[in-house]
């Protein structure tokens with residue numbers, strides 16, 4: 001069952017009971033563009049930058065473009081509220097929203113619009129908007145798992161001091177397939193990806209800004225894990241490391257395929273370094289079918305055994 005939510009997302013019902021069979025979209029082979037942007041203190045500059053970068057991706061053939069987490073605002077607690085926009089009240093008054101909508105319609109592409117700080121009803125959210133080729137908003141995902149960390153002598157950062165957490169998973173039907181959306185720290189939670197896979201997603205897009213402290217060890221690992229576990233494509237897009245702020249960003253925007261050259265599962269097929277760049281790579285959703293044929297995880301899954309997880313969680 002598909003439901004329209006208050007936040008405008010076409011969200012697939014969140015129960016695990018019904019497994020959506022894989023259905024490939026009409027266009028199942030196309031190019032994706034990942035715009036790894038350098039984010040400055042100058043919001044206007046960030047917007048111009050994003051528009052130019054989307055154009056570069058389109059010129060290289062991208063039909064689906066992904067932007068980074070916080071592409072219009074430095075990734076810093078000090079700036080989130082100052083740079084936030086309200087996308088619901090008057091969309092024309094939101095320059096970032098309008099830019100994404102116009103870019104999508106002008107180029108006739110689907111845009112997973114990274115994330116931006118959003119004001120709504122007095123709450124601040126870390127929000128990703130997805131636009132279709134007609135420029136209309138198709139979905140809005142609010143980061144579900146906020147990034148709070150305290151690593152002694154290294155990094156201390158608490159998104160939850162500023163942001164409220166979203167509480168809805170987001171899967172959106174687009175011409176470029178059924179897209180699950182997560183924002184950065186959301187990628188660490190296999191349950192969310194499993195839910196998207198169960199609901200027939202072809203790709204999960206995670207705009208992200210992993211830190212230098214955790215990026216080297218975890219960024220590639222979690223992308224490949226989500227792709228391999230779920231036999232699905234995973235795309236990530238980060239700001240570049242030279243972005244403004246004390247928070248140092250890992251970068252490395254990437255595309256991971258469920259299978260590569262017949263056998264390799266969860267293989268990185270395109271990636272970047274830490275500098276500003278646009279990564280354009282080909283997606284072929286038939287790789288999902290191939291990998292699920294090669295190793296039919298879904299048939300082998302033992303839900304009867306995993307029942308204990310739910311039961312143990314239910315205990316006080």
Ligand SMILES: NC(=O)CCC(=O)C(=O)O
Pocket residue numbers: 069146147183184185186188208209210211214215218
């Ligand atoms: N912006 C984020 O959510 C960062 C997440 C991160 O770095 C992690 O290690 O998790």
